[in-house]
Amino acid sequence: MKKFLLSAIMIAVIAVIVNLPQTAIAQVFGEFNNITLVENKPYDEFTDGTVIPASAFSLGPNFNETNKKDGYYRVNLGFDFEFNGEIFNQAWISVNGYITLSPPPYLPSPNPQALFLDANSYPTNVVAPFWGDHYYRDETDFFTNGYVVSEISYKTISEFDSTGVERKVFIVQWKDLNINYRLDDEDVKSSVANFQVRLYESYDEYSKQGDIEFAYGSIGPRNRPDITDTRVITRGAVAGIKGEGKIVGEGADFLNGLLFDQDIELASTRTDVTQNWQPSTGSDKRILFTASIRFNVAEWWGDGDVDFSKAIGNKHYNMPQSRFVTVNDVRLILKSVATGIPLDPVRRRAAYHGDVNHNGRYYYNTAGEKVNITRRSKVFTDDLPNEISSIKQVLFEANEYDAAWILRYIGARIVELPWLLDTSVNYGKLAAEEHANHIKLGNITYLGNGSVQLPIYLNGTLNQALGIRFNVNADILDVIKYESDATNIMVMSNANTIVLSGDGKFSNTDPVLILTLRLTDADLNLTNIRFNDNEVGDLNLVVNTIEKGEATALTLSNTPNPFAENTLINVNIAQSGNYSLSVYDLQGNLVKEIFNEDLTADVHSYMWNGSDMNGKNVANGVYIYKLRGSGVNVSETMILNR
Missing domain, CATH: 2.60.40.680 (Immunoglobulin-like)
Structure with missing residues (x-):
């Protein structure tokens, strides 16, 4: 007979989490595990990169007119980099302290608040170490007005991490950039700064999504004693990343890098801007966005690995499905349903893997209404409605029925997940x-x-x-x-x-x-x-x-009655004391002593599985259970019918 867990798991949820809007979460929110501050990693200014002349920066659609204030310049990353569910191999570097992985809009975007806003005129898929209203100063600006000459450069290198693993890194460096250059209708020559963004190639063989890092150097003119102004305008810029807009609701899909070492939920909602330099609190500290583990393989839709235990570095890496599908995957799904906080719905994430019976696809139509895709297709891109123009619109959910099929797989009653047949x-x-x-x-x-x-x-x-x-x-x-x-x-x-x-x-x-x-x-x-x-x-x-009111005295009952496997005996004790509960057959022979202990005045429940003192199953029939103690001697009957 199985050992019974008498109490189900009761989940205590912090009120802040419970009160979050129950809509599909932003995509970049689910792509990064955390934002942390990496210490003892000094700013590493390089001089061997490819320098982009100021005259090369321009705006669309033709990109043929120089724009040193708001222009972009397109470069190759040197490797594939996944961001916001897409794989990129190019980036557009902006004078205004960010890069965009998607083609930029034709309009200037000097307003750093665009990181938090979603509109066609704002860039998307943005990585911004210091987004503000900046200016790329060249030799012409130096000779005519004495500005500090800026330099924007980039390079892709190969480096070895602490474990000896090699990977590529794409680096963009803004050197002596005239940041937030305008104050009270005056250009501030002394407001210059140095910073970098680094995109790291992914270690994961199943995903191209890598880490992102922001680094910050010095501010103020270097080797320019002729500039006596000490003002550097560091306030009002932003540091963070941005996707393509939330799937549901208003506002942009972003993570605020200034909220490092805090709950990542805050980074997806707070709109803090920079105050002091460095945003990382030091030139030997960097802001790191650590990529989440993803599985960029369409065949793994509904494989049951909700907790990603088969990912590189995790417990069941390189193991078969019979090992990486566990009861923990069931727990995660049940918790999401019980709390009302759904699993991450974006493809290749938690719900994508948890949708083991392939009926959890859905999307939002133009009216913002949720529409379920009921057809159980083998591949998630099959049988999509015509109003879906991009596979990124397709979201996923998993519920308690998916969790039940995972239990069925764990119990070896079906041979694999996903399970699409109705013949089991x-x-x-x-x-x-x-x-x-x-x-x-x-x-x-x-x-x-x-x-x-x-x-x-x-x-x-x-x-x-x-x-x-x-x-x-x-x-x-x-x-x-x-x-x-x-x-x-x-x-x-x-x-x-x-x-x-x-x-x-x-x-x-x-x-x-x-x-x-x-x-x-x-x-x-x-x-x-x-x-x-x-x-x-x-x-x-x-x-x-009436019965409810009379039930304040001592009561004795069992549920269910009759029973086939187990029955729960309930004892409502009116007065604290020592009590015993025993089961007898109709001849008065002791079958099983359930308990003999001190009880407080309260309701107590005990399970009896129809076995005797030696653990053997007793025969079908009527049994008497008696409660004795503290002047009490009451009995009831129950029927066992296996």
Whole structure:
């Protein structure tokens, strides 16, 4: 007989996270694990790069007129670099302290607030170490007005990391750039700065997405004693990265690099701008965006690896599916459903891998409405509606039914994931109406102090994966999963939501869950019930307030009764003391002592699995269970019918 987990996992969620908007998250948000400050890494100014003359910077569409204030210059990266779900091998360097991996807009973009805004006139797929209103000064500016000569250059190098692994690095350097050059209608010659951006080639053989690093050097004129002005305008610029706009909602898709060493959630929402130099707090410190592990292989849609344990450097790297698919993948899906915080929906991320039955694709139409793609295709790009113009519009979700199929795979009842066939279930000669398609409520047990116990059954038999989600209008005190040798169940709950994933052979005579609830209403309502991916309506139970009021004294009951595998015996103790609970047959012979211990005045629950003192299964029949202690001697009967 299986060992029972009497209490399901109750998730405590920080209020800040719970209150986040429940929309698809921005894409760059999911592409980086964190933003950290790398210390003891001094600014490394180079002199061997390719210098781009100021006259080469220009604006579209023709890029044929010099623009030293807002112009761009296109260069090759020297390797493939993935960003925002696309792979790039070129970049446009902007005078204004950033690079864009997508072709830039034709209009000037000196406003650093564009990092946080989404509009056609603003650049997208931006990597910005110091985005502001800058000016590229050349020799003409020096000879005519005495400006410090700027230099923008780039290079791609190969370097070895601390472990001896070689990778390429693309570096752009803004040297002595006239930053935020205009103040009170006056050009500030002394406002010059030095900074770099570095794009690192990915280590991951399955993804081209690498790390990004910002480095900052000195400010102010160097070797220019003739410039006595000491003003350097470092305020008001931004440092961060930006994608192509949020999938849902307003605002840009960005990560603010100034929010390093903090919760990355803040970096996706806060619009802090630079104040002092260096933005990294020192020339020996760098801001690092660490790329998340991704799997850029379309065939891995629905492989079950929600936690990316098969990725390079992780626990199950280079191992078969039977190793990298684990119960932790189930837990992550259940947690996302219970908390209402969905898994990352962008392709190749958590939900993409968790959608094991390939029915979790969706998109948002032009009206902002969510549209599910119900056809279960083998490849995620197949069978897409005509209004989808880019595969980046296709998002993914995984729920408790996907988690149930993962459990079924772990239990060796299906041979692989994803599972697209509908032939794994064999019902034999059962009539169609006996197949479970909903849950049903059992008899309520009043435990006193406003608490009740409610068993949840299936309305028929089921021999396959089982996924259930519902809300209840009561305080959830406990959730007990009811397992047998033929079933495997995992449960999570949070606030008023209960989620179950299971697999095996389920009957309609044994409950799958036993809920302990504190009533908050005269009617008990189970709402938003989803059964194996189908929304099946609500259930209602009228609470008997008279019985509820009388249940404040000592009570003894068991659920279910009759039972086939296990039954939960509930004891409501009115007075603290020493008590014992034992099971007897009808001849008065002791079958099993359940407990003998001190109990506080409260409701206590104990599971009996129909075994005797030696662990052997007892015969079917009627059994008596007795509670003794502190002047109490009460008994009830229960029926075992395997």
